[in-house]
Amino acid sequence: MSHTLSWLRLLIIILFGIYLFVYPWSILLVALDLVPVWGAWVGGALLIIQGTMMGLWLTAHYGRHGTLAALLILGISWGVEHLGVLTGFPFGAYSYTDVLIPKIFGIVPLAIPFAWLLVVPAAVGVTERLLGAENKTTQSARSAWLSRVLGAASFALLLDVTIEPVAVHISGYWIWNDGGGYYGVPNSNFIAWWVTSVLLVGVLYFCIHIRRKAQELVSPSQSLGLRPAMLTWLPSSLYLLNLTMFVLVNLAHGQIGAAAIGVLILAYLIFEWFEPGLRRWILGVQTNRRQPGA
Numbered sequence: 001m002s003h004t005l006s007w008l009r010l011l012i013i014i015l016f017g018i019y020l021f022v023y024p025w026s027i028l029l030v031a032l033d034l035v036p037v038w039g040a041w042v043g044g045a046l047l048i049i050q051g052t053m054m055g056l057w058l059t060a061h062y063g064r065h066g067t068l069a070a071l072l073i074l075g076i077s078w079g080v081e082h083l084g085v086l087t088g089f090p091f092g093a094y095s096y097t098d099v100l101i102p103k104i105f106g107i108v109p110l111a112i113p114f115a116w117l118l119v120v121p122a123a124v125g126v127t128e129r130l131l132g133a134e135n136k137t138t139q140s141a142r143s144a145w146l147s148r149v150l151g152a153a154s155f156a157l158l159l160d161v162t163i164e165p166v167a168v169h170i171s172g173y174w175i176w177n178d179g180g181g182y183y184g185v186p187n188s189n190f191i192a193w194w195v196t197s198v199l200l201v202g203v204l205y206f207c208i209h210i211r212r213k214a215q216e217l218v219s220p221s222q223s224l225g226l227r228p229a230m231l232t233w234l235p236s237s238l239y240l241l242n243l244t245m246f247v248l249v250n251l252a253h254g255q256i257g258a259a260a261i262g263v264l265i266l267a268y269l270i271f272e273w274f275e276p277g278l279r280r281w282i283l284g285v286q287t288n289r290r291q292p293g294a
């Protein structure tokens with residue numbers, strides 16, 4: 001198992017390195033409208049790379065249950081998107097352009113299910129970092145699970161709020177036929193995005209739960225073993241990197257409302273994550289000053 005984990009870790013790091021190399025250039029080119037015609041495929045490729053990273057990460061941490069979760073997220077999200085394009089339900093009337101290729105059965109771009117595979121674990125990673133320790137000590141198991149599912153689905157939705165203006169008006173990935181009040185995006189899209197996110201986040205947490213239950217049932221000699229913590233920073237880092245990208249691109253194109261929402265999310269996450277450490281540092285400084293001879 002350790003050999004397999006080593007290879008998974010190496011592959012994830014390689015993909016992350018490729019992503020980091022392309023990341024600043026993508027922001028610059030999209031923000032300045034300098035993406036060449038031949039380079040339109042890069043956006044879809046980055047989504048596939050990030051989704052693949054998250055799928056491998058789930059496998060590394062949760063074994064076959066993580067793989068199952070990744071496959072279910074890919075399959076369910078594709079099915080919902082396929083239904084949405086054909087019928088207009090549940091997101092609203094929209095269609096994908098030919099910017100993202102290839103398309104599955106000529107309807108939904110391959111990159112879209114991988115985008116969901118990126119967003120769902122990334123949003124879960126953010127939620128776990130915010131709620132994990134507190135919920136374990138103050139809430140029942142059921143209410144803690146519900147808080148995680150609803151919290152992660154909400155963070156997934158908030159990321160989509162910053163994505164939509166870029167994807168529609170700048171990158172031209174899809175077209176809304178009916179329009180709406182938020183940069184031409186109908187309200188039904190955001191409602192459906194949240195509900196779909198609840199479903200997919202629930203699937204992921206269920207697979208993790210089954211993994212842990214299986215671990216409890218086997219004998220120590222046959223232990224499945226929850227995988228050792230590896231690259232635990234990856235999901236939340238990908239969330240922040242994508243959010244930052246869309247904030248900068250929205251700002252560059254004058255889509256101030258979408259950029260402001262992204263900035264507020266970034267500010268909230270940064271404060272929540274770094275405030276405890278900052279508080280400990282301040283208390284440490286004050287303690288040292290009070291000590292004799294300090």
